[in-house]
Amino acid sequence: EPEVTQTPSHQVTQMGQEVILRCVPISNHLYFYWYRQILGQKVEFLVSFYNNEISEKSEIFDDQFSVERPDGSNFTLKIRSTKLEDSAMYFCASSEAAFNEKLFFGSGTQLSVL
Amino acid sequence: AQSVTQPDIHITVSEGASLELRCNYSYGATPYLFWYVQSPGQGLQLLLKYFSGDTLVQGIKGFEAEFKRSQSSFNLRKPSVHWSDAAEYFCAVGARGGSYIPTFGRGTSLIVHP
Numbered sequence: 113e114p115e116v117t118q119t120p121s122h123q124v125t126q127m128g129q130e131v132i133l134r135c136v137p138i139s140n141h142l143y144f145y146w147y148r149q150i151l152g153q154k155v156e157f158l159v160s161f162y163n164n165e166i167s168e169k170s171e172i173f174d175d176q177f178s179v180e181r182p183d184g185s186n187f188t189l190k191i192r193s194t195k196l197e198d199s200a201m202y203f204c205a206s207s208e209a210a211f212n213e214k215l216f217f218g219s220g221t222q223l224s225v226l
Numbered sequence: 227a228q229s230v231t232q233p234d235i236h237i238t239v240s241e242g243a244s245l246e247l248r249c250n251y252s253y254g255a256t257p258y259l260f261w262y263v264q265s266p267g268q269g270l271q272l273l274l275k276y277f278s279g280d281t282l283v284q285g286i287k288g289f290e291a292e293f294k295r296s297q298s299s300f301n302l303r304k305p306s307v308h309w310s311d312a313a314e315y316f317c318a319v320g321a322r323g324g325s326y327i328p329t330f331g332r333g334t335s336l337i338v339h340p
């Protein structure tokens with residue numbers, strides 16, 4: 113089965129540094145998502161992306177966050193100036209269609225902000 | 227906005243025993259409902275989903291879930307658990323006619339004793 117690939121699997125950074133989390137969605141998928149899960153808490157929706165623009169975002173996704181599809185295959189999440197509370201597991205997902213179609217998830221990037 | 231509650235953080239069962247993982251949702255109409263599983267080092271994988279029709283839904287790996295409107299529940303069941311079922315299980319709800327983005331619970335960790 114095709115899969116969503118996320119790199120790196122673990123990222124450690126200093127507070128205030130910029131990080132870029134990378135994802136390669138499934139090739140024929142058109143909708144892309146980022147979720148995160150802070151340890152012990154719910155998996156939270158961050159943002160969805162379609163047709164090279166953000167289609168929906170949560171209140172978590174503030175000006176410190178941005179997403180990009182730089183080259184037609186990668187889908188990145190950038191955090192400009194990381195805070196301690198950004199430490200979480202970040203999941204990328206993609207789907208063929210919108211409206212509750214099956215989401216395929218990557219295995220996640222564990223971000224630790226020190 | 228929709229929300230999901232998974233009241234059990236951890237569930238421990240013996241191999242061969244039956245399993246029921248609880249999920250309650252909050253939404254004003256009939257939602258879309260999902261169960262995902264995350265094995266160690268893997269991404270979230272869709273087990274099953276309910277959109278409409280028969281309220282008892284069959285999924286992969288021998289799992290089933292039953293939508294009970296009167297109880298706002300969508301509990302996941304399996305008659306006989308295998309050691310390989312040890313994983314994190316996530317319930318998710320999607321809204322009809324509004325944001326289709328699934329909202330996840332915090333997950334239930336299933337531990338299987340030999």
